[in-house]
Amino acid sequence: MNRWTPDPTFYASPRDAVQAPAEKLAYVAAFDRAAQRPDAIAVVDVDPDSPRYGGVVGWTDLPHLGDELHHFGWNACSSALCPTAAHPHVERRYLIVPGLRSSRIYVLDTKADPTRPEVVKVLQAEELAKHAGYSRPHTVHCGPEGIYLSALGGADDRDGPGGIALLDHTSFEVRGAWEADRGPQFLAYDFWWHLTRDVMVTSEWGTPSMIEDGLVGELLLGRKYGHALHFWDLRRRRHVQTVDLGDQHQMPLELRPAHDPTKTYGFVGVVISVEDLSASIWVWHRDGDRWAATKVITIPAEPADPALLPELLKPFGAVPPLVTDIDLSVDDRFLYVSCWGTGELKQYDVSDPFHPVETGSVRLGGIVGRTPHPAAPTQRLAGGPQMVEVSRDGRRVYVTNSLYGAWDDQFYPDGVGAWQAKLDVDVTAGGLTLDHRFFPHGDDFRGLRVHQTRLQGGDASSDSYCFP
Amino acid sequence: MTWPQLAALAALGAFHGINPAMGWLFAVARGMQEGGRAALLRSLPPIAAGHAASVALVASLVTATRSAGAGTAVAVGGGVLLVGFGLWRLLSERHFRWVGMRLTLPQLAGWSFLMSSAHGAGLMLLPLLAAAPPPGHHAGHAGHLAAAPAGAWEGLGAAGVHTAAMFGTAALLALVVYEVVGLGVLRTAWFNLDRLWAGVLVAAGAITLLSTV
Numbered sequence: 001m002n003r004w005t006p007d008p009t010f011y012a013s014p015r016d017a018v019q020a021p022a023e024k025l026a027y028v029a030a031f032d033r034a035a036q037r038p039d040a041i042a043v044v045d046v047d048p049d050s051p052r053y054g055g056v057v058g059w060t061d062l063p064h065l066g067d068e069l070h071h072f073g074w075n076a077c078s079s080a081l082c083p084t085a086a087h088p089h090v091e092r093r094y095l096i097v098p099g100l101r102s103s104r105i106y107v108l109d110t111k112a113d114p115t116r117p118e119v120v121k122v123l124q125a126e127e128l129a130k131h132a133g134y135s136r137p138h139t140v141h142c143g144p145e146g147i148y149l150s151a152l153g154g155a156d157d158r159d160g161p162g163g164i165a166l167l168d169h170t171s172f173e174v175r176g177a178w179e180a181d182r183g184p185q186f187l188a189y190d191f192w193w194h195l196t197r198d199v200m201v202t203s204e205w206g207t208p209s210m211i212e213d214g215l216v217g218e219l220l221l222g223r224k225y226g227h228a229l230h231f232w233d234l235r236r237r238r239h240v241q242t243v244d245l246g247d248q249h250q251m252p253l254e255l256r257p258a259h260d261p262t263k264t265y266g267f268v269g270v271v272i273s274v275e276d277l278s279a280s281i282w283v284w285h286r287d288g289d290r291w292a293a294t295k296v297i298t299i300p301a302e303p304a305d306p307a308l309l310p311e312l313l314k315p316f317g318a319v320p321p322l323v324t325d326i327d328l329s330v331d332d333r334f335l336y337v338s339c340w341g342t343g344e345l346k347q348y349d350v351s352d353p354f355h356p357v358e359t360g361s362v363r364l365g366g367i368v369g370r371t372p373h374p375a376a377p378t379q380r381l382a383g384g385p386q387m388v389e390v391s392r393d394g395r396r397v398y399v400t401n402s403l404y405g406a407w408d409d410q411f412y413p414d415g416v417g418a419w420q421a422k423l424d425v426d427v428t429a430g431g432l433t434l435d436h437r438f439f440p441h442g443d444d445f446r447g448l449r450v451h452q453t454r455l456q457g458g459d460a461s462s463d464s465y466c467f468p
Numbered sequence: 469m470t471w472p473q474l475a476a477l478a479a480l481g482a483f484h485g486i487n488p489a490m491g492w493l494f495a496v497a498r499g500m501q502e503g504g505r506a507a508l509l510r511s512l513p514p515i516a517a518g519h520a521a522s523v524a525l526v527a528s529l530v531t532a533t534r535s536a537g538a539g540t541a542v543a544v545g546g547g548v549l550l551v552g553f554g555l556w557r558l559l560s561e562r563h564f565r566w567v568g569m570r571l572t573l574p575q576l577a578g579w580s581f582l583m584s585s586a587h588g589a590g591l592m593l594l595p596l597l598a599a600a601p602p603p604g605h606h607a608g609h610a611g612h613l614a615a616a617p618a619g620a621w622e623g624l625g626a627a628g629v630h631t632a633a634m635f636g637t638a639a640l641l642a643l644v645v646y647e648v649v650g651l652g653v654l655r656t657a658w659f660n661l662d663r664l665w666a667g668v669l670v671a672a673g674a675i676t677l678l679s680t681v
Contacts, residue, residue, distance in 0.1 A: 002561060002660060002662070002663075003660065004659060004660045004663075005655070005656060005658060005659060005660070006654060006655055006658050008655065010655070011655070012651035012652070012654055012655075013651060016651065016652055016655075081654065082497075082569070083488065083489075083493040083494035083496070083497045083569075084494060084566040084567075084568065084569055084579065085489075085563060085564050085565050085566040085567075086488060086489050086493065087563040088654070088658055089660045089662070090561075144565070144566065144567045144568075145565055145567050146565075169563075170561050170562065195569065196497070196501050196569045196570070197569075197570060198567070198568050198569060198570050234567060234568070235567045235568035235570075261501065262500070262501060262503070466497055466569065467496075467497055467500055467651050468500050468501070
């Protein structure tokens with residue numbers, strides 16, 4: 001049922017969204033690597049004034065096994081205020097939750113009891129295959145034509161191409177593949193857009209056969225994983241340009257365009273360079289009437305005793321940073337970079353996107369470091385800061401520690417565990433401080449691993465805006 | 469057209485102009501995107517032109533058909549159509565979909581035409597158009613078909629009055645939001661006009677039908 005006034009979580013501009021009240025709940029994707037118990041959406045209390053602050057206060061088991069929850073998103077967001085087809089009286093209440101391994105898509109309603117989302121719809125893998133020709137659904141964004149959902153693989157045992165499927169705004173049925181002309185694009189992973197410029201950007205990971213049983217060393221050294229960005233005409237659904245970062249730069253993943261719609265740049269993180277195991281951050285931008293990408297941050301690998309390294313890394317004698325998620329604050333000022341291998345979350349001031357300045361760093365976990373959380377100082381942590389989410393006001397940052405089941409097992413073979421941490425941000429000078437009171441971990445997550453966090457009411461990677 | 473009818477046409481124009489979905493919000497967005505009031509002001513005439521075209525199409529059809537002697541059929545058919553369309557808009561949660569914000573001015577007029585047509589803006593004028601005495605009235609009943617062009621002109625005149633009011637209201641709102649109050653006002657002041665709009669459509673249809681009894 002539609003509302004009489006706009007959903008209070010919709011903001012016309014990022015400037016307004018920064019004024020949003022602090023979130024009280026966080027939704028966290030939790031999955032069972034063994035696929036013997038159902039995956040779940042865990043609900044974490046993030047209200048510092050609550051007696052259950054930092055605790056898992058809600059839990060919704062999914063009705064099937066083996067989904068491998070990964071990323072998810074809202075049915076509607078601030079883009080509903082965009083003026084060409086405004087529909088601001090819909091509600092932000094449903095979480096669209098894809099299973100990356102099972103290709104199922106769940107719809108969860110958070111309205112009746114926000115701490116206990118209710119599964120209201122299940123789309124089986126066949127739905128996505130039949131209507132869109134895709135499998136392995138990943139990123140979810142609410143946009144002008146409905147709900148956009150990226151997918152890594154093809155249907156009917158085809159490994160690719162991956163692409164984007166469109167879901168109906170109201171019924172959540174799969175309406176079809178989004179692309180009218182995909183050009184040379186084959187690999188898929190993340191996507192986002194410059195809404196007011198009618199531009200879509202997509203990135204590349206690998207096809208299901210390249211990732212589902214773990215990172216394949218030969219493919220990596222053979223430079224076979226993705227290494228390009230694709231730019232599209234959002235309105236005509238056509239591929240416009242490929243920007244190749246160079247095949248040594250393997251796996252450009254998360255895409256974070258500036259929230260300010262008058263800006264035409266964005267950031268993408270590259271997992272690893274096969275030349276020196278470094279990770280890098282690139283900014284995409286206009287270059288005349290074309291798109292270009294410029295490397296603005298390089299994070300080097302850290303030398304390490306091979307005895308402390310998993311099999312995959314022993315020959316190299318070093319820990320790669322493995323930048324596997326980045327997030328940009330809503331005011332476009334701070335970029336957060338997860339170094340999942342070295343166990344570090346970095347903060348950069350990117351007010352000048354071409355000249356980032358490192359303003360903060362916190363170490364947690366890491367393949368060699370195993371840095372403990374101050375709340376449990378004797379517990380050596382596995383995994384590292386991985387999925388990172390920033391509150392709308394930019395003052396709080398949440399991280400979880402699992403990357404992807406099969407890859408967790410390779411890089412943290414003695415078990416990755418499960419934990420979530422929160423950092424407080426000095427939004428004036430920059431800088432990060434770990435919140436000692438917030439550390440849900442281990443049994444709090446009932447033996448499941450934790451991946452993406454979504455904040456109640458929206459966060460820095462959930463909403464796009466049509467007004468500056 | 470009598471003065472009360474003209475006033476009612478203008479009032480409906482203002483009602484259409486108030487609706488952010490009909491275009492003034494798009495004009496504000498274009499002003500902000502391109503960083504100037506000039507871009508906002510440039511956007512308003514094509515939006516009004518698209519709206520005018522949508523309304524004029526319906527209005528001239530209605531008045532021309534009435535002048536040709538099919539007044540009752542127009543009222544009944546149009547009334548039934550209106551009530552049905554209004555109820556559909558009231559009950560359906562579907563909304564107009566449009567992708568793309570970088571439009572040329574002619575494309576902007578096209579957008580406005582589609583937006584107004586999808587919302588049934590012209591249909592809303594039906595009771596006014598159906599109530600006006602046919603232009604050929606004074607000349608007796610001899611010249612029905614010959615009166616059709618004159619009827620169409622009257623429809624266009626009605627659309628013109630309506631659009632002028634729509635344009636004035638939209639321009640005023642766009643400038644006030646752009647220059648003074650800011651977009652934050654949308655969060656509280658943007659009432660769900662869709663329901664009111666659908667209600668007005670149903671009422672307009674009902675009035676048209678009743679007036680034929």
